Amino acid sequence: MTNPDRLHWNRRRGGQTVSSKLWLQKRLATGTLTIRVADVLPLEQAAEAHRRTEAGGLPGRLVLAV
Structure with missing residues (x-):
């Protein structure tokens, strides 16, 4: 934040x-x-999270679980 x-x-x-x-x-x-969370992904999928964020259109934030 x-x-x-x-x-x-x-x-x-x-x-x-x-x-x-x-x-x-x-x-x-x-x-x-309140924070809208679109999805929680494992840290190993950080590249996928980055791609999804750049593509846009998410109904909230992506969270990386460590």
Whole structure:
């Protein structure tokens, strides 16, 4: 995950501008940060994961299991 301290952009939420760092911190603290996972692949299939990611169209992230 990107270090929240390095995020500088803002996003509009309900008419208010909210710092992305604060947005992330709130969701991490409340346990409401959700990540969509398209598939979990063994580390040995890292090349396949890379190909699938570059091809696009995934409904979430690919996770490599170590």
